[in-house]
Amino acid sequence: MPELPEVETVRRGLVEHVVGRTIISAQALHPRALNPKSLGGLSVIEGAQVQAIRRRGKFLWFVLDRPLVLAAHLGMSGQFLIRPFDIRHTRAMFTLKNGRKVTELHFNDQRTFGWLSIEETLGGLPTSVLKIAPDIFEDEYDQKSVIENIKRRNIKIKTAILNQNIVSGIGNIYADESLWLAKVHPERVASAMKTSDISRVLDSAKKVMSEALDVGGTSFDELYVNVNGDSGYFDISLNAYGQENEPCPRCGTPIKRIQFANRSSHFCPKCQKS
DNA sequence: GGAAATGTTTACCG
């Protein structure tokens, strides 16, 4: 469930199900579930009450009634599930209690690129999030300085918006969708772009991601689901990502797919001029 | 069997 709209969907589910509850037990079931940088095993948060679930970009963290937080990144296939019907890929388990009510929370992760870690905070941010830039929906997000940052670089615009240290939360799907909406070719060099074009890309990213969030994110299969195991519906709204050879919804030209930084880029060769 | 999959980090090269 991995880009900003999907992670935010998970965060909202966690707010419903775990905030205000006390962690009775927490244990990792797979050696890769715990980030090597974690200050300790998951059991160190047993007894703590969850006060809030926060997010920056694709990073989540559980605020506790103690100085430490439980930070989490879903990687490519991580899930937090309340009522898992599939426990094949459960990598960690939490039992939470609120009075007599008991909640079992699973951290599932097929590809095991996701992780959990116990971290300290600095200025309210977990250690692993310190270098991550604010995402487009945060109060701290300053689009003017983000544009200046991007403009200083001789990198492709898609590389810039995928860089979590420049602006966080955007992954391969929403990068392609944002560039399509902004009519900007993914390989345009940032330093040669007009400020207004960079601005339009970022505005488009905000628009696309808020629309995706409204429908619970993008799910192609059951890997990307909320805490109740439900899929999001943004896949039906995709205009470029995964649409190779499909007609561009704006001009009818077949969407093109190219290799980009070891992955795929999808764009309309007519609308998005290089 | 090969390729690809919504992420991040690191090594290496020029």
Added chain:
DNA sequence: CCGGTAAACATTTC
């Protein structure tokens, strides 16, 4: 230091 590229992590599906 900068940017590009490939690989690494691991699993599953088409």
